[in-house]
Amino acid sequence: xxxxVVYDPRFLLHNRPGHVECRERLEATMQVLDQRGLLDRxxxxxxxxxxxxxxxxVHHEHYVKLVKEVAERGGGNLDxxxxxxxxxxxxxxxxxxxxxxxVETVLSGDADNGFxxxxxxxxxxLPGRGMGFCLFNNVAVAANYVLEHRGLSRVxxxxxxxxxxxxxxxxxxATDKVLYFSTHQYxxxxxxxxxxxxxxxxxxxxxxxxxxxxxxxxxxxxRIFDEVLYPVAxxxxxxxxxxxAGYDAHWADPLGMMQLSATxxxxxxxxxxxxxxxxxxxxxxxTLEGGYDLPALSNSIAAxxxxxxxxxxxxxxxxxxxxxxxxxxxxxxVKGAHRLL
Numbered sequence: 001x002x003x004x005v006v007y008d009p010r011f012l013l014h015n016r017p018g019h020v021e022c023r024e025r026l027e028a029t030m031q032v033l034d035q036r037g038l039l040d041r042x043x044x045x046x047x048x049x050x051x052x053x054x055x056x057x058v059h060h061e062h063y064v065k066l067v068k069e070v071a072e073r074g075g076g077n078l079d080x081x082x083x084x085x086x087x088x089x090x091x092x093x094x095x096x097x098x099x100x101x102x103v104e105t106v107l108s109g110d111a112d113n114g115f116x117x118x119x120x121x122x123x124x125x126l127p128g129r130g131m132g133f134c135l136f137n138n139v140a141v142a143a144n145y146v147l148e149h150r151g152l153s154r155v156x157x158x159x160x161x162x163x164x165x166x167x168x169x170x171x172x173x174a175t176d177k178v179l180y181f182s183t184h185q186y187x188x189x190x191x192x193x194x195x196x197x198x199x200x201x202x203x204x205x206x207x208x209x210x211x212x213x214x215x216x217x218x219x220x221x222x223r224i225f226d227e228v229l230y231p232v233a234x235x236x237x238x239x240x241x242x243x244x245a246g247y248d249a250h251w252a253d254p255l256g257m258m259q260l261s262a263t264x265x266x267x268x269x270x271x272x273x274x275x276x277x278x279x280x281x282x283x284x285x286x287t288l289e290g291g292y293d294l295p296a297l298s299n300s301i302a303a304x305x306x307x308x309x310x311x312x313x314x315x316x317x318x319x320x321x322x323x324x325x326x327x328x329x330x331x332x333x334v335k336g337a338h339r340l341l
Contacts, residue, residue: 001282003308004043004111006098011119013087020255020292021133026117032298036314038305045105045114047098049090050141054100057144058137058171060128067092067135078130092120092135099142099287106283107150107240113276113284113308115245117301121289123165123244124190132163132190138287139244140171143178146240153177156238158229159184160221160268161246161289162256164193164209168244174203179236183224185249185256186211195334208232210334215325217251217259218267225271227331231340233275240283241276247291247300251320255292259320262296266303266313273308284308 007030012023033039055064070076071089078084095118102114122139124132139157146152157172159165159182169192172178184193199207210224233241247265249258276284286304291297295317303313335341 001112001308001310002043003041003305004045004102004105004114006045006047006102006114006116006118008047008094008098010091010094014085014091014120016083016085019083021120024294025291025297026119028294029117029298029301032302033305036302038302038309041309042305043111045098045102047094047101047118049093050097050100054141054145055093055096055136057148058127058140063128067130082130082133082135084135088120088135095119095122096136096138096141099138099285100145103142103146103240103242103285106285107146112282113273114286115301115305115308116285116287118288122287123159123161123168123289124163125167126170134167137167137171139242140168142287143172143242147177152239154179154236154239156181156233156236156241157244158241158272159244159246160249161244162248162253162258163189163246163290165244166190166192169197169207172203173199173207174201176202176206179206179208179232179238181208181229181232183210183212183221185214185258195330195337198337205338208334208338210330212327212330213325214257215259215322216327217320217324218261218264219324220327221260221264222267223327223331225268228334228340230271230275232338233279237279239280240285241272241280243272243284243286244289245286245304246289247297250291250293250296250300252293252296252317253291255290259322259324261319262299262303262315262317263313263319265300266307269304269307
């Protein structure tokens, strides 16, 4: 298996000192990947600024202009959490374009799978509003790209970030061309993602939310991927799997109260890899979302890449020492709502 990666030092230019969504997230990650010899095993894909046509397939023109204007003024805030500096607009274009380039690399057969190590993240970005550290919705732009320009009609987006990807869900809530699957701490920011949110119109049944209480770890997440996600994917039979990969459900992350470990993330990746091999010729592309404890983030990304490459996962932080919360009732509710029983 060949695995491609998108990275560029320009992703470090979007930054605000003291903010948790900072350049050090990628700096720490690249250091760990280098130390473990993983960078030499990864195929490099260069990012380019996303084409305006692709960006406007998701975002309103007035919002794109707003982001550009705020950056040109030297930066500012879209909301209390979401900042821009003078480089942020260009970097956000590069992040979305980098993911599109990676998806194209996988679809063309030049790589089996890949990971876009990009920032700012994207899954909270709504068509007309940035929020939750997100400016443009990278994974939504990539999904629309393959639908509109590569002739695909079934895209599966799997989002295992700590937070519900409200922006991604909203973009695709009324279509059956994208199946959005999310695990997330609930109720928690941004407040959406109840299991009863299932889509509308042609999209009814194509939003699959698994809202979780605090305290779910490797066992619970593994059960969800085995017992819920895999049957959903089998029924949908996607042509490509895109992953909003947030690592803030790690037990060490300061923003969450979940108990995943790097080993757990490796297992989730192995399920996704097996699923993609069975249903869509292995076409599997990750893009970075959250994750704010630097050792947890970097080691979990390394575990994901090690699994994609087929090498043993290293987990120096180890598992959580706390007992896991049981989620049998949640699995039953979600399976019942989506007729998976």
